[in-house]
Amino acid sequence: MSHEKRPQKDMAKSKTVFVCSECGNESSKWLGRCPACNSWNTFYEQKVVETSSKDKNRPRVSAAPQSLNSYKAQETIRTSTGFNELDRVLGGGLVKGSLILLGGEPGIGKSTLILQICDKVKGEGKVLYVSGEESAEQIKLRADRLGIKNDDILFLGETNIEVVNEAIININPKLVIIDSIQTMYSEDITAAAGSVSQVREITRTSYESL
Template sequence: MAREKTRYVCQQCGAQAMQWSGQCSDCGAWNSMEAQADPGGGSRTSRRTASAARDAARRVQILSDVSEDLVPRMASGMPEFDRVLGGGFVPGGVVLIGGDPGIGKSTLLLQVLAQMQAATPTLYVTGEESPSQVALRARRLGLPRLDLPVLAETGVEDILAAAVASRPGLLVIDSIQTLHSSALESAAGSVSQLRESAAQLVHYAKRENCCIVIVGHVTKEGAIAGPRVLEHMVDTVLYFEHDVGSRYRVVRAVKNRFGAVNELGVFSMEAAGLREVANPSAIFLSGHSSPVPGSAVTVTRQGSRPLLVEVQALVDRAQSGNPRRVTQGTDGSRLAMLIAVLNRHGGVSLADQDVFANVVGGMRIQETAADLPLLLAAVSSLRGRPLPERTVIFGEVGLAGEIRPVQQGEERLREASKQGFQRAIVPAANRPRRGVRLGLHVDAVERLEQAVAAARDAD
């Protein structure tokens, strides 16, 4: 009989080695290598039978012969959550959702299950709470239905056996770090257990056409704990985000095989759980009683949704020979580059000034449309003169001082007009087409110096 082989797996990054070492050669972690039986070590397990090979050959399909019928989606009962998912849950899809402790992951999923229970069989599997604790939270939230099937279990094989018996259309696992498989001897939460548990859940979802939502813990850096392969195995990855001390929560899609990435849904944490925010643009605007220097409003694209966001800048004389560039919600290195462009092509020097930039509401802007409003806010703060009231600004700033267009410019202007804005400073290429009426006075600029002059002259 063939001798069983042993491999050593790093519990930090998932790297494998044939012999033990004190330090992982891939990630450098110490004392993280644990022994694990190699399922492919024996000749019997590694050799495929002829019948299995023939069965695999019969499953090969020509892409043109595959049916193009649309996969029916299951509505969650919360339009904001459906937006992030790309229109609802997809049967057979696997969704991984992560976020800080206490941010509202379990609360949101419990509310979704209560909304869907009438139309779709569901099952809530908890590895961190008892059924009585789940019932206590459901009553506190005032859920419309309390006849939700709940299972307190951490064994993957037992969970899948219960799922086969009840055949739910939506299965929630809270959380993946508490699960363990009897096929492995390592502790729950280890890399090998996470990989094996996720693999069995994904296999069940595809075989039974069941949608599975997996809750994942996050590390102190904000990433989902465990190997990166966990995010590659699932179909959709969602992250809960929030500003410390704020009651607003943002659910963002960073991966979605069935919809747009970077899509987001906005919720408000109330005593009765998470409530959808009907007008997200309003929460990202400070609503000053009078115009203040250093504040500019821009329109950012988050997935398929345009959002109005306030960008703030504070410029103050540097107290040392090394001026600071501090950002929150934007890229700090890009701010330093934009300040150099402003000096060279805008005629405004900030070389001896500290510059602090912030995006209101804890929003993070990664697109270049915030370049122009950020610079004009900095100029406004430096001169102590507010930008024109009810003015929206967007545009990318190039190294040569040109104002480059951004995507969906007309849709951004339409959203600004809907929110009551009256003026806009935008790239010339984003000027509305002839005949399109938006109710805005549009200043279309081609150069940075023109944008600075337009902001000053429009006052």
């Protein structure tokens, strides 16, 4: 499985757009008030990398419609989280290469559930637990309370997504936990941590490192 690196990045040009930090609305010029969410002074400058024209002119061979009946669906391999109820919600367990957003009010037990999943998730390999909110000590205390003693769970206290992505590439874990996505930031984005553009970029880049 070795795909060749295409030299397209060299041909890419960068231009500037203005993005609303509240809702992610984009504009070619700076606006005092966002027409989408009505927030004031939320637009900031962001560099976008345009794909080269060579890329745009690529023949679209794969776009030919195919009979649905003849299409062979690939069998999805699912990994149990160790919780029947959660597996059911996920449609039978975790799918390799997938991304799941776990939301909920503070204090409902997200961190406890996540730690239990880290412990119970089946399959070979390590689990990388990244926290931008809690220290290793805090998570260790929670693990102790839950009776979790698992050498496969690795902790990284980090909010820089570039560092997190490097760890993902080095460790090649079976599962990555990011607690929480709003606390992460990318050096490439000038907007504040937790803003729409940060969350969007972080989710995209960390997903690509998997």
